[in-house]
Amino acid sequence: MTKVEEALTLVLDSVKVLDRKKVKLRDSLDKVLAEDIYANSDIPPFPNSAMDGYALIASDTGGSSATHPRRLRVVEDLRAGYVATRSLGRGEAIRIMTGAPLPEGADAVIMVEETKKLEGLRLKVAGESEKHKGEFVEVLREIRPGENIRRAGEDLRKGELAIKEGKVIGPAEIGLLASLGIGRVPVIRAPEVAILATGDELLEVNETLVPGKIRSSNNYTLYGQVLHCGGIAVDLGIVGDIREEIKARIESGLDYDMLLTSGGVSVGDYDLVKDVFVELGMEMRFRKVAMKPGKPSAFGLIRGKPVFGLPGNPVSSMVVFEQFVAPAILKMSGKTGPHKLEVLAILKEDINKEPGRKYFLRAWVEFKDGCYWAKTTGPQGSGILRSMSLANALIIIPERTGEIKAGEKVRVQLWDYPGTERIGKKITLF
Numbered sequence: 001m002t003k004v005e006e007a008l009t010l011v012l013d014s015v016k017v018l019d020r021k022k023v024k025l026r027d028s029l030d031k032v033l034a035e036d037i038y039a040n041s042d043i044p045p046f047p048n049s050a051m052d053g054y055a056l057i058a059s060d061t062g063g064s065s066a067t068h069p070r071r072l073r074v075v076e077d078l079r080a081g082y083v084a085t086r087s088l089g090r091g092e093a094i095r096i097m098t099g100a101p102l103p104e105g106a107d108a109v110i111m112v113e114e115t116k117k118l119e120g121l122r123l124k125v126a127g128e129s130e131k132h133k134g135e136f137v138e139v140l141r142e143i144r145p146g147e148n149i150r151r152a153g154e155d156l157r158k159g160e161l162a163i164k165e166g167k168v169i170g171p172a173e174i175g176l177l178a179s180l181g182i183g184r185v186p187v188i189r190a191p192e193v194a195i196l197a198t199g200d201e202l203l204e205v206n207e208t209l210v211p212g213k214i215r216s217s218n219n220y221t222l223y224g225q226v227l228h229c230g231g232i233a234v235d236l237g238i239v240g241d242i243r244e245e246i247k248a249r250i251e252s253g254l255d256y257d258m259l260l261t262s263g264g265v266s267v268g269d270y271d272l273v274k275d276v277f278v279e280l281g282m283e284m285r286f287r288k289v290a291m292k293p294g295k296p297s298a299f300g301l302i303r304g305k306p307v308f309g310l311p312g313n314p315v316s317s318m319v320v321f322e323q324f325v326a327p328a329i330l331k332m333s334g335k336t337g338p339h340k341l342e343v344l345a346i347l348k349e350d351i352n353k354e355p356g357r358k359y360f361l362r363a364w365v366e367f368k369d370g371c372y373w374a375k376t377t378g379p380q381g382s383g384i385l386r387s388m389s390l391a392n393a394l395i396i397i398p399e400r401t402g403e404i405k406a407g408e409k410v411r412v413q414l415w416d417y418p419g420t421e422r423i424g425k426k427i428t429l430f
């Protein structure tokens with residue numbers, strides 16, 4: 001029997017980072033950038049106003065205050081998206097909106113809240129436009145050069161490294177790429193993962209139950225898990241416990257980057273999947289893992305493609321997926337970060353355990369009074385999906401450990417946010 005850590009190493013050593021391709025900007029989200037991206041222009045491309053206010057010459061405001069304001073003549077209105085038609089002269093101001101380019105001659109912006117518009121003042125100025133006739137503004141404090149101006153290139157200078165290769169593209173990166181005008185992005189391709197359920201007892205979701213049959217849930221749990229870790233899931237449906245059919249379907253699954261089968265890998269008389277793996281020449285890396293649930297799990301390469309023989313029991317296949325399949329998918333996608341966050345939590349109940357295998361217990365973990373607290377979510381039978389659905393974490397208990405008492409610290413693998421106030425509503429299970 002292979003230990004969990006060893007099994008993970010065997011999996012990770014057997015899969016390779018996939019090739020790169022260019023995708024449309026929106027499709028690059030959550031993918032790994034395959035190339036360094038350098039800024040092809042300054043961002044922002046021109047100096048612009050950070051405020052709604054007035055562009056001016058800072059030295060025109062020397063000594064200005066609320067009690068002794070300096071008065072400037074307003075010569076133009078400038079909205080974002082347009083360029084001033086004239087440059088600014090001494091004693092002049094241009095009304096400017098956030099994001100509008102700084103007019104030539106101006107070296108600062110005063111925010112509108114620090115000014116006072118002089119209404120109804122009619123001072124005759126030679127050559128002024130009709131619109132701004134007699135429009136003046138008082139500035140209520142002294143302004144330093146550069147105030148409220150965003151410099152060209154203050155975000156990124158032309159030629160500067162914008163995003164490093166290997167970065168997972170999130171909303172900020174996709175925004176940066178958009179600013180740089182990069183509409184097609186080189187990324188590591190996401191793996192296509194085929195899912196095949198095996199078992200004579202299995203029905204499709206829309207089939208009526210008849211004695212002896214159950215609906216296949218693994219096609220759906222695994223589909224969800226593949227998507228959650230960024231893979232492309234391809235459901236190959238269900239195949240009965242018929243050797244030749246299993247073989248044909250597994251072979252068709254080898255067209256994808258990875259194949260997951262569920263069921264048929266334990267020691268029952270009709271557990272044919274492992275036999276077929278052998279017939280197809282699988283380079284078997286492991287066939288049993290010292291874990292509970294999930295012991296009957298196989299992994300190897302068939303014609304170079306990674307193939308997981310996951311257990312049929314719904315919770316076992318989910319747990320095994322998260323421990324081995326998800327890390328493999330992440331590696332193939334070029335991702336290096338940890339998959340699921342693991343923290344220490346204080347156990348809220350006693351747990352019985354036989355030494356020998358590593359246990360993964362469905363649990364609800366809460367963050368309270370500065371600590372994580374963990375309690376199991378009910379019956380832990382490997383077919384009981386309900387307690388998985390109630391869980392936000394797995395308690396992980398090492399192979400050698402026996403019984404553990406309430407109050408002891410245990411490692412928990414968070415599958416979701418710890419229980420806490422959510423959207424204003426307290427969620428507790430106990």
Ligand code: AMP
Pocket residue numbers: 197198199201202214215216217218219262263264265266268271311312313314
């Ligand atoms: P097996 O590994 O084939 O012996 O299956 C172990 C248990 O998991 C049996 O009770 C099966 O009925 C059940 N099982 C197998 N495949 C599925 C599936 N796709 N969906 C739900 N339960 C399954």
Ligand code: MG
Pocket residue numbers: 198199200263264270271312
């Ligand atoms: Mg079966």
